[in-house]
Amino acid sequence: MGLLQYFRQDKPKKGSARLAKDRLQIIVAHEHSFAARPTYLAEMQLEIVAVIRKYMDISSDDVKCEFSDKAEDDMSVLEVNVALPKHK
Amino acid sequence: MAKVIVVTSGKGGVGKTTSSAAIGCGLAMSGAKTVIIDFDIGLRNLDLIMGCERRVVYDLINVINGEANLQQALVKDKRVNDLFILPASQTRDKDALSKAGVEKVIADLKADGFEYIICDSPAGIEQGAMMALYFADEAIVTTNPEVSSVRDSDRITGMLSSKSHRAELQLTPIRVHLLITRYSPERVEKEEMLSIDDINDLLGIELLGVIPESQDVLNASNLGEPVILNQDCDAGKAYQDAVDRLLGINREFRFVTYQKKGFLSRIFGG
Numbered sequence: 181m182g183l184l185q186y187f188r189q190d191k192p193k194k195g196s197a198r199l200a201k202d203r204l205q206i207i208v209a210h211e212h213s214f215a216a217r218p219t220y221l222a223e224m225q226l227e228i229v230a231v232i233r234k235y236m237d238i239s240s241d242d243v244k245c246e247f248s249d250k251a252e253d254d255m256s257v258l259e260v261n262v263a264l265p266k267h268k
Numbered sequence: 269m270a271k272v273i274v275v276t277s278g279k280g281g282v283g284k285t286t287s288s289a290a291i292g293c294g295l296a297m298s299g300a301k302t303v304i305i306d307f308d309i310g311l312r313n314l315d316l317i318m319g320c321e322r323r324v325v326y327d328l329i330n331v332i333n334g335e336a337n338l339q340q341a342l343v344k345d346k347r348v349n350d351l352f353i354l355p356a357s358q359t360r361d362k363d364a365l366s367k368a369g370v371e372k373v374i375a376d377l378k379a380d381g382f383e384y385i386i387c388d389s390p391a392g393i394e395q396g397a398m399m400a401l402y403f404a405d406e407a408i409v410t411t412n413p414e415v416s417s418v419r420d421s422d423r424i425t426g427m428l429s430s431k432s433h434r435a436e437l438q439l440t441p442i443r444v445h446l447l448i449t450r451y452s453p454e455r456v457e458k459e460e461m462l463s464i465d466d467i468n469d470l471l472g473i474e475l476l477g478v479i480p481e482s483q484d485v486l487n488a489s490n491l492g493e494p495v496i497l498n499q500d501c502d503a504g505k506a507y508q509d510a511v512d513r514l515l516g517i518n519r520e521f522r523f524v525t526y527q528k529k530g531f532l533s534r535i536f537g538g
Binding site for chain 1 (some may be wrong): 290414418422423426443456457460461462463466469470
């Protein structure tokens with residue numbers, strides 16, 4: 181490092197390890213939740229949505245299917261959320 | 269009771285083969301009959317690290333295919349009693365590594381009196397890596413303090429708990445150990461590198477050892493000598509500590525904190 185650079189404000193930033201840990205925490209948590217999903221889940225979600233739409237005139241965006249498997253809970257949850265439009 | 273230990277990581281180049289050689293060598297030096305199996309089919313390298321590349325005649329695939337027996341394929345180490353290598357094949361046919369074949373080789377090694385069977389896994393999550401971990405009782409996940417290595421270690425830890433023989437038969441899960449290699453306390457001090465605590469938080473695996481970044485590791489592989497044989501160097505001592513912990517001996521972690529060099533030692537060295 182040159183003498184001039186030494187006194188400059190923008191010398192190499194300290195603490196990239198902090199950022200590395202934060203990024204890893206997010207991706208590792210995300211991959212864990214993904215790994216916990218049963219493989220048939222995606223197909224089942226599509227079928228659930230299709231069944232609901234058979235009886236109700238709603239768009240596929242109005243049906244949300246979420247699977248959660250949090251370590252702190254002692255069970256996994258499959259949540260089907262149907263937003264029903266009013267006055268129809 | 270014989271133990272099958274896989275040395276794995278997901279990511280390549282983090283020190284699986286170096287660690288397999290060092291730990292296998294250390295276990296054999298404790299007096300336990302030990303074999304290190306190279307599962308990297310098509311890219312054999314354990315023989316070079318162990319310095320026995322010129323004595324390889326038959327390999328793992330030959331044994332599985334019945335073209336040679338175990339005794340013909342095992343290469344005995346010239347320095348350490350009770351240490352043997354089972355080299356990988358240089359054939360590119362990875363399908364040759366069948367589950368039944370590997371199972372039989374491991375059973376035969378156990379019958380032959382081997383106490384430790386170290387499986388040196390290839391990188392990745394393909395057939396070779398899966399076969400290396402499938403029959404494991406314990407696993408040593410080798411990790412560099414670096415983002416891609418930590419992520420891959422987490423992935424491979426998931427596979428150890430779901431894709432192994434023990435998982436499928438719902439036996440006691442594989443005991444997973446973490447081995448951090450290429451650790452630089454100085455860079456951790458400057459917050460440029462993930463610390464042991466960071467990696468522990470992320471992976472949540474029992475820590476087996478921390479090998480400091482060291483010139484001696486490259487020197488050892490240049491010479492074809494497991495680095496644990498060099499007990500004058502930090503890396504060799506750190507591997508010895510890891511082996512001791514594997515054997516159930518309590519060892520303090522060394523070479524994990526940075527001692528700033530004083531004025532005099534900077535001038536005079538040391």
